[in-house]
Amino acid sequence: MKIRIKFSKYGPLRFIGHLDIMRFFQKVIRRAGIDVTYSAGFSPHQVMTFAAPLGVGLCSLGEYMDIEVNSQQGAEDMKRRLQNACPYGIDILSVKALQKTAGNAMASVAAASYAAVFRDRSRSFDDYIGQCAAFLAREEILIRKETKRGTAEVNIRPGIYSLGIEDGALVFTVDASSAGNIRPSVVTEQFLRFAGASEQENAFQIVRLEIYTRSGEEAGLIPLDEVGEAF
């Protein structure tokens, strides 16, 4: 049975990188006593996929991984066991069952939304509220991107699906597919530069809010766990 797990990552755990989080969850699943499916061979490993790597230093309210289990005692039980095996900084938000035919977490990723806030909580993005529409009105937002053959100019504007200010935070939804992934720090920097602000590199904290896949006739964006079902 395929299971999709949604979790958050915050506090000091924001300094743990993606590969380490994968190794971390393998141990969580063992400690939790989940009857997870292993690959065959001399060093069996858990069948596990993560949606989209989260950069070191970022927090998230919407991380996803898929696992496969041989047996289970219901979503609530699994969620509780996993939560008990996690330290402060990881919360298990939902546990859903996936159809056999559902694409895995990594392949399904289409977009992600983020919030950027000032680390200094007395400051807010409200000052720049007026700039959002103009920022989005541009046809081209060119950035330099490192490629195998040196650097290239890339237009990230088509990959920015929405951007605005909410509760003092800069909130945006961007392409997160493997082909067109846009880094949230790039969007934040571009926006601030456009707004004429000069900020220190680590002045703001970025939080990933959600990861989306495309679904339905309209191919609209829906959160990854809406693909799964309760059990």
Place this chain on the structure above:
Amino acid sequence: MQLPDFENRLALSDDILMSVEKPARYIGGEINAVIKDKRRVAVRFAMCFPDVYEIGMSHLGIQILYDMFNRYEDVWCERVYSPWVDLDQIMRERKIPLFALESQEPVRNFDFLGITLQYEMCYTNILQVLDLSGIPLLAADRGEDVPIVIGGGPCAYDPEPIAPFFDLFYIGEGETAYRQLLDLYKENRAAGGGRQTFLLRAAREVPGIYVPSLYAVAYHADGTIASFVPTQEGVPAVIRKEVVMDLDHVPYPAKPLVPYIKVTQDRVVLEIQRGCIRGCRFCQAGQIYRPVREKSLESLKEYAIAMLEQTGQEEISLNSLSSSDYSRLEELVDFLMETCREKKVNISLPSLRIDAFSLDVMGKVQDVKKSSLTFAPEAGSQRLRNVINKGLTEEDILHGAALAFEGGWSRVKLYFMLGLPTETEEDIRGIAALCNKIAALYYETVPKEKRNGPVQIVASTSFFIPKPFTPFQWAGMCTKEQFLEKAALTKQSVREQLNQKRIKYNWHEADVSVLEGVLARGDRRVADVILAAYQKGCLYDAWGEHFQYELWLEAFAQCGLDPAFYTTRERRKDEILPWDFLDCGVKKEFLWREWERAQREETTPNCRMECQGCGAARFGGGVCFERKGGPV
């Protein structure tokens, strides 16, 4: 909008953490890390491994002591490691004090800073830890406001080169006397006593405690030690090591720490016994951990299961100096194989002798095609193996290799030492000849159609460094030039072999071995050199890319000490060795007898074959009392 907690309550800012390699080294909070309420503990103990996090986190001894201290309600033990060079620089520039991982609070505010001494090449890192903590480097300069600095571990068996940096050393196994030491500390503090009273009372009252400032050393004109005596009444002239006789009834960490990042030993480690019966003459561990004491099979089974469940680790490994000598190994391995198959956990079995049993086990737990066999003949000829008392014959090796080749293995690793006492050119050529024989054996044993590619032999040599409390503690060590000649000869003779294409040869750096030789058998005067080298910028000497031999040589010159005095010189029988005031159980007379037998190329049977009356029986247990009648 509800955002998650990203407030930084760590010792380092986000800015710094984002700019250093592997920030996870510095944030603490690992699974099974212990957090206590600092207002409710009486003693705060910072336990330090003076190397980078990934190395320090892999060390079993720290896990054992961390667990033991934190079982005490009145003590909170936290961990400290050497900041890597990137953070080291930032901390110096911005004057950020070194902190312990759990509370993220400065080490300087602790009651104790305990430093484990696992290898000599970490000595400059000790000074780094003290320096970054804001603790005066010399014990003599410390006031009441800084932690008591205590050292322990194998290098404490010659603590002299680092003696001036420590307030005290704990000699031997940590499980026995720490409680008494901590109680004395509390009592002394309650009575308004200061640092010096505590140290004096610890030296007088607590077994295994060495307080260097309470001893005076005098030297002869030739630089050897004339006398080494306590300066205060009641301070013992000889300090005997502490040792645990019943390993089943001392705490062992059933919930070891689980790091977030990959560390060197990323697995559950089950200690099955302490000590070694073999008595290889170059090996310090084989002497200082005598006598051999085993843990019971029952408690090992319980711990194995508990540790796997509490950590979620995917691998378990056995820890001992020679696992094959554990008397109930077969039963233990059968149990582990069964458990691990169920739990989908890998087993790693280091230090197993290659024989039918171990090959059968290894064939079941690892992919034969990908793994390699390891032999440690240590010397290339039988003559020299007799000198070092390595009871592994060419026949054993060839027999083991043949069995392994039939079982599908085709990779062999061999470990040797160069520069052993009495070594000749012939012994060195023997290394290449042995490698060649093993390669040839593969082609003889395995028919063409069954071969899993060509045979691959990897021979590695390290340079022999005489260590305290071994029969070779009196031996002269080679010079750098001699070492390099020996390595060149080994290389050349490998090239002359018929199967030379199948043999890969690696050798160690020579400079670092020479320095290790000085630090291993140094006296108190060497401390000046370590301090000078540190001040010149030496740090992380165990890391090839950071080792600066030139600076060390400058430091020796500046202090007026000749490294050769400590390395190449053979010691006389009547010389007072810098570590003679310590008693590790094994008597000096026994070691001298072994040194003489080595020169006569005579081997000595192991503890289970025939007790040699080495002296360790006085601890009253272990292998010495296994047979009826006890030791001789």
